[in-house]
Amino acid sequence: MGEAHAPSDATEPALAAEAAEVAAFREELGLDGLIDIHTHFMPQRVLAKVWAYFDAAGPMIGREWPITYRLPEPRRVDILRSFGVRAFTSLLYPHRPDMARWLNDWAAEFAARTPDCLHSATFYAEPSAEDDVRRALEQGARVFKCHLQVGRFDPLDPQLDAAWGLLAEAGVPVVTHCGSGPVPGAHTGPAPVERLLARHPRLALVVAHLGAPEYEEFLDLAERHPHVTLDTTMAFTPFTEEWGPFPRRALPRLEQLGDRVLLGTDFPNIPYRYVDALYALRDTGLGEDWLRAVCHHNAARLLGS
Known part of the structure; x- marks a missing residue:
């Protein structure tokens, strides 16, 4: 798998220009930094397989999906730092x-x-x-990842009940790909998550991708469960709007939940620039207070950062 296949917009001049754009975005909001709850770092052999799957537009991808930041691990870390991302994750998921x-x-x-x-x-x-x-909790884990689409397991599998209980008791957030995008899975959608929360109501569940494409159903769920938050990964970008547009009638509800929405991006596995995801959030028109909370304050409160 070639690190030499980085697309043209990951050249050093382009990355420097993008860092300046992100800095300007932060300065407009008066933020010294960003907190990104949904980024991926993995062992190289695992990441190579993930990238190969994206390159092949595999069954769980369903479309062409170029990787913008196909670069060596140290450079990817440096890029996030150059963007002013003060805290990020290394979300992994077994299949x-x-x-x-x-x-x-x-x-x-x-x-x-x-x-x-x-x-x-x-x-x-x-x-x-x-x-x-x-x-993992004893090792100091501060955030977990659960990928119901890739893992293809029911969150109510009895083998998981004690694990969910530990996580609920610890109050450690679990970023969960549970929406049915980009391709539905056997256990995706709001219904399995609703059943999980009925059993573990104190679970600090973070619904990835705003639950795309079942946005409104996951907003319903968040409104009923005070420990549920949502991350913005890929939401509102032209790439996602093509197949799963966020309903504009639901924007006021997302604004009302503004203290429980977190910045997520899927870096480095995104088919556009990082700053484009920030612009997409700004273009919702939900305002600077909402953006400040999403891009930093909410995650800082949730994670104690």
């Missing part, structure tokens, strides 16, 4: 059993050598799930 623990060990090591990375962890529906989550 089969016997992966979660070694992914978590890698993430713990990555966080130890990358102080601005929020120590991230994951789990899978398997007999070791409770032990894996407990071990």
Whole structure:
């Protein structure tokens, strides 16, 4: 898998120009930095397979999806820092059993050598799930990732019940890809999540991608469950609006939930520039107070950063 295949807009002059654009965006809001709850760093062999899947427009992707920031790991970290991202995640997700623990060990090591990375962890529906989550919490994990589309498991799988209980008790947020975009999965959509929250009402669940494309159903869910937040990953960008447009009638509801919306981007696996995601949020017209809360304040409060 070639790091030499970086697209033209990831050249050094373009990255410097983009950093200046992000700085101007932050300055307009009076923010010294951003907190991005949804970024990905992985062992290189895992990331290479993820990129290959995107390159092939695999069944869970469903369309052409170029990777903008296909660069070596140290450069990707430097790019986020140059954008003023003061805290970010290394969200990982297993697609089969016997992966979660070694992914978590890698993430713990990555966080130890990358102080601005929020120590991230994951789990899978398997007999070791409770032990894996407990071990990651003891290692200091501050955010977890649960990918129901890729993992293809029911969040109500009995093997996960104790793990969810540990996470609810700890109050550690779990970024969960549970919406049915870009391609529905066997256990995506709001119904399984509603059942999960009925069982674990104190779970600090972060609905990735604003729940796309079931935006309004996940807004319903967030309005009923005070510990649920939503992240903005890829929302409102032209790329996402082509297949899953956010209903403009729901913007006032998103504004009302402004203290429970978090910046997420999917960096580096996005088919456009990082700053374009920020512009897309600004173009919602929800205002500077909303943007400040989304881009920094809400995540700082949730994570104690």
